[in-house]
Amino acid sequence: MVDEVGNQPQYEAFADEFLDHARDGLFNAHYDRPACMALLGDVADVTVLDAACGPGLYAHELSRRGARVIGFDQSPRMVELARQRVPEGDFRVHDLCHSLEWLEDRSVDRVLFALAVEYVDDRIAALRELRRVLRPDGALVLSRLHPTGDWIRHGGNYFEPRVIEETWSRGWRVRYWLTSLEQTCEELHQAGFLIERLLEPRPTAAAAAISREQHDRLHREPTGFLAIRAVPDPRTGA
Numbered sequence: 624m625v626d627e628v629g630n631q632p633q634y635e636a637f638a639d640e641f642l643d644h645a646r647d648g649l650f651n652a653h654y655d656r657p658a659c660m661a662l663l664g665d666v667a668d669v670t671v672l673d674a675a676c677g678p679g680l681y682a683h684e685l686s687r688r689g690a691r692v693i694g695f696d697q698s699p700r701m702v703e704l705a706r707q708r709v710p711e712g713d714f715r716v717h718d719l720c721h722s723l724e725w726l727e728d729r730s731v732d733r734v735l736f737a738l739a740v741e742y743v744d745d746r747i748a749a750l751r752e753l754r755r756v757l758r759p760d761g762a763l764v765l766s767r768l769h770p771t772g773d774w775i776r777h778g779g780n781y782f783e784p785r786v787i788e789e790t791w792s793r794g795w796r797v798r799y800w801l802t803s804l805e806q807t808c809e810e811l812h813q814a815g816f817l818i819e820r821l822l823e824p825r826p827t828a829a830a831a832a833i834s835r836e837q838h839d840r841l842h843r844e845p846t847g848f849l850a851i852r853a854v855p856d857p858r859t860g861a
């Protein structure tokens with residue numbers, strides 16, 4: 624196994640299915656999105672960069688709450704879906720392995736980076752770019768698979784970053800990085816962020832109506848996602 628995810632847009636093949644799954648599904652609508660939206664705080668009249676925006680589900684909610692949304696994704700189909708969902712947003716196809724040269728330094732108030740850091744090979748470089756475009760009083764909100772859940776599913780050396788391939792229940796084949804919690808914290812530190820809050824979210828009460836079993840399990844076990852709010856470290860230059 625080569626320890627690289629590469630820059631093939633994996634979600635392109637199932638972008639429409641992802642939209643169908645994530646719009647109202649338990650893991651996205653009743654678990655990840657409420658946690659990240661809470662960490663983002665009041666977004667009225669602020670500019671939010673939705674990095675790896677997918678089909679625009681977050682962008683839609685952000686716009687509904689009064690934010691100006693700029694978004695990008697590696698998958699052209701995802702960008703098309705985001706444009707359809709949020710016509711007032713500004714979306715483009717962009718891979719996080721490249722610098723965001725189309726965005727000025729210190730030009731956005733918040734960056735949202737939900738459920739995508741796992742697919743990036745050079746995460747420190749990508750996070751540095753996100754820090755560069757953030758205003759000094761801005762914040763990054765990032766969510767990722769919970770490393771404990773990853774380790775329970777895949778075993779091996781928890782502390783050793785590695786790329787794995789998995790086939791999810793809908794038949795989606797994905798390749799992504801397994802990394803420890805320490806590694807994520809270290810990458811944020813090296814990119815010039817200070818962690819302000821870390822949530823191990825629990826699903827909302829509404830999730831129980833979708834699956835009582837998953838709702839109860841995620842209230843007991845750290846096997847789903849986690850979410851972090853980090854701010855630019857004023858001691859490091861951007």
Ligand SMILES: C[S@@+](CC[C@H](N)C(=O)[O-])C[C@H]1O[C@@H](n2cnc3c(N)ncnc32)[C@H](O)[C@@H]1O
Pocket residue numbers: 632633634635645651674675676677678679680681695696697698701717718719720736737738739742743
């Ligand atoms: C699990 S989806 C999350 C989508 C969205 N953030 C959400 O939570 O609804 C992961 C997204 O990351 C995008 N992605 C993966 N690697 C990327 C990269 N290197 N640059 C930009 N987007 C990427 C995929 O195309 C996909 O849309």
